[in-house]
Amino acid sequence: MGKKVKRGQVELNPMGIKTISDHEIKIILRGADDLIMSGGRTMLAKILAGSKDQRILERGMEHSPVYGAFQGTSQKEILAMVDWMIIHDYLAIEYDFGIPLLVYTDKGWEIERETYTEELFIKLLEAAEYQEYEFVETLKDLDRRMIFLLLDKIADSGNKDFIVILNAWHSFEYKKVKSRIEEVIEVLEQAKGDINKKPKEETISFSANKKWLSIPAETRKSLERNVWCSNCCDVVQIENYTVKESKYGIVLHGTCKTCGHEVARVID
Numbered sequence: 001m002g003k004k005v006k007r008g009q010v011e012l013n014p015m016g017i018k019t020i021s022d023h024e025i026k027i028i029l030r031g032a033d034d035l036i037m038s039g040g041r042t043m044l045a046k047i048l049a050g051s052k053d054q055r056i057l058e059r060g061m062e063h064s065p066v067y068g069a070f071q072g073t074s075q076k077e078i079l080a081m082v083d084w085m086i087i088h089d090y091l092a093i094e095y096d097f098g099i100p101l102l103v104y105t106d107k108g109w110e111i112e113r114e115t116y117t118e119e120l121f122i123k124l125l126e127a128a129e130y131q132e133y134e135f136v137e138t139l140k141d142l143d144r145r146m147i148f149l150l151l152d153k154i155a156d157s158g159n160k161d162f163i164v165i166l167n168a169w170h171s172f173e174y175k176k177v178k179s180r181i182e183e184v185i186e187v188l189e190q191a192k193g194d195i196n197k198k199p200k201e202e203t204i205s206f207s208a209n210k211k212w213l214s215i216p217a218e219t220r221k222s223l224e225r226n227v228w229c230s231n232c233c234d235v236v237q238i239e240n241y242t243v244k245e246s247k248y249g250i251v252l253h254g255t256c257k258t259c260g261h262e263v264a265r266v267i268d
């Protein structure tokens, strides 16, 4: 048993945890995003544990991309990790009418902003791919610095697929963001060919991969062998695939084992 640390009214107990990996830190911070000034440590531990607690489901928190990310670890141990995060100044507690709620510290927010931007980058790319241009409306009131970070990332990607959705986004935005969007469109228009830099898969895939892996191995195998290839005009086996999230469920993107043509399969 570790030493208990008293902070305000909340008793923190990191249970002797020495260190937490960067990846775990990112996950915990991502989980906290839905709870800032609206939920506390226990709620965060429940999200990460994938708890079916009514209070989680009522607030739709099972949709967090890190819901169940620490499945298999006890809620008590996860809570200890959360407490470690508070003691190490990634998260803090603020009281609202005596109720302890989570907030980001500057240090924590700097990391979370990066994670969240990465996620938005992927979502925006998917929205462009599936022509869901209304997605840009959700960007309007986000943290301004994060939006500029996102636009930098898009400019760096050199990916022309973003141009159409950037035009849609442009029509919604305030002046400062508008002119940055114009600059980015110009950069992309001048980008040579299809650089199509692949974004880091790590951030997005934790939820899609988890859903995929929750399907029994036998079923997964038969799904892999049951993919339509438009080039072969036949049902083929998919290989070298990645798992992504989409509006319709998770999607496998890969190549046909027979001819190498790109194939995809939605798992709903």
Ligand SMILES: [Zn+2]
Residues within 6 Å of the ligand: 229, 230, 231, 232, 233, 236, 256, 257, 258, 259, 260, 261
């Ligand atoms: Zn084929």
